Amino acid sequence: MPAGPFGSEDDILNTLRRYFPLRRPGILVGRGDDCALLPAGKPLSISSDLFLEDVHFRTSYATAEEIGHKALACNISDLAACGSRPLAFTLNLGLPGNIDPVWLNAFFDGMGSLAARYGLGLIGGDLSRTDKLTVSITVFGEVVGVGGFLSRAGSMPGDSIFIVGAIGLARAGLYELEKRGRAAFEDYPNACQALLKPEPRVDAGLMLARVGMNARPPALMDLSDGIARDLPRLLGLTGETGVWDEEGQSLGAELLIPAGLLHKELVTWCSRNGRNPVHEALLGGDDYALLGSCAPDMLVALHAAIPDFWEIGVVTEGDRIFCNKEPVDALTGFDHFSS
């Protein structure tokens, strides 16, 4: 392995090839041509996200392996939220000119390990030089069975609201890592791990899609901006996502989130920093949990089938959200362009 920066695009592509097989079953044409070709057959779920240095991650405390993992994990999480099985992805990568080959190998290793775990083929992309590390990924997933795509839409009054995964934990990890760097792992290993190496909830998403096939399907979304910001999207309280543009429908929610059920690292962190753990859990961010609603008669089956399944409230006819009787409206998430 060369000790200095890469000499050329070919060097980088050769490195990449070690971690991502050129061909995979189920992909008609892999990378290397002008386009890749995916077979006809099942409807295709597609999602695309940016993952940018100093916006979405920092190289100062996240390892190359963690950055590679999370860049892909965030995208797979969108497939999970639609109940889709991961199939393939494209990678557009902007690298600083002085990128360290050891760093880049670890980055591809982190991404490649996750891709291999879910059988995701890298089917194309682009490479360029940028000032800061720039990752843009598009993922493709298969819908499982007829009508198996789980949309955000469809919540009805009386539906149960649930999450799969921890909330607020990555938020505590972010604060501590920003303050103390990797020393934060000593006190908050799970919180740091939750932020730096989230696990997409693919199995839970597939299970929810299967359960939805014999009944009214759950409404489901990826919890990436925190419940306070994402639950209004699920309930149609904001037109931002476009899902509800035409329907114009809107609903409310009553949540019950006892602090005692939150992760103990979040509770510890809040008591040390004079914060309210329920508020922090609602603000969240980077949770990569699933947030959904379903008919109450599905709950028994879902509790039994999905680890970390947690019922947190009920959909109401109003247009406001309450948690433990407190209004949640005033809490807002993160907006990349607000001042």
Next chain:
Amino acid sequence: MPAGPFGSEDDILNTLRRYFPLRRPGILVGRGDDCALLPAGKPLSISSDLFLEDVHFRTSYATAEEIGHKALACNISDLAACGSRPLAFTLNLGLPGNIDPVWLNAFFDGMGSLAARYGLGLIGGDLSRTDKLTVSITVFGEVVGVGGFLSRAGSMPGDSIFIVGAIGLARAGLYELEKRGRAAFEDYPNACQALLKPEPRVDAGLMLARVGMNARPPALMDLSDGIARDLPRLLGLTGETGVWDEEGQSLGAELLIPAGLLHKELVTWCSRNGRNPVHEALLGGDDYALLGSCAPDMLVALHAAIPDFWEIGVVTEGDRIFCNKEPVDALTGFDHFSS
């Protein structure tokens, strides 16, 4: 329209909505959910590219409308090179915090006009703040008919080599625009237009796919890095693209490109700058022409059906490329990471 910078992500999404309809026929779920959903039916061609400020374009002399157009045009050109019909795209957009709303409207207008012309739906993407304008697009196209995907692979000795479109013209435009800004339009309007607002060759690609259905299909690729760099890829002389990794086959070519057949603005520019027009045409770059090879008995039909179809040579059994008897090997294109 607000006079200052945008206030929030929602402002930007509202602007975007004016230029890109939320729904289009043939798309099961459009943007606004965690994933979009494309229907099963035909195999799907997929390509993804970066389009970056100061790497692929400059805001100093390219207008917002041209930048929006070209970002998408480069991607559509990859679909054309596979003989696919454009269907949809995702847009990941990094914008500086002080982006001018007038500029952004024009950017979306340029991209939206091209999308509308080809019936491309915007089905998803992401928005973030970046120091420099960052565009990452993934496009999706339908393969037309059975076996209609045109690969780069398949050239055979004796095949005719052809291009569709002008070569070297955008290169002259680039040099002049870098030197003189938009004043270059006075002397070289076509060259500047070729660089700043390329037209993807979708109709030609579809025609080549149709012709290929009743015979051995043409080998085809997108000419973006110049013939000197792209023809070896078509012929399997470089493993860089991965197409030929397993086959290990390699071929040569004898090209005949009379200077008199090149665009007169390229010839004028070369005579004023002491350059060889054929060399400049081979170096090219940003041509967004199609480069391919086919059985000679297809030529009559292709000449008749495709405007700007130009036969430039023949595939040989050797492993070297000659143009007008001169070896082309020493000419190389652009490598983002070479020093």
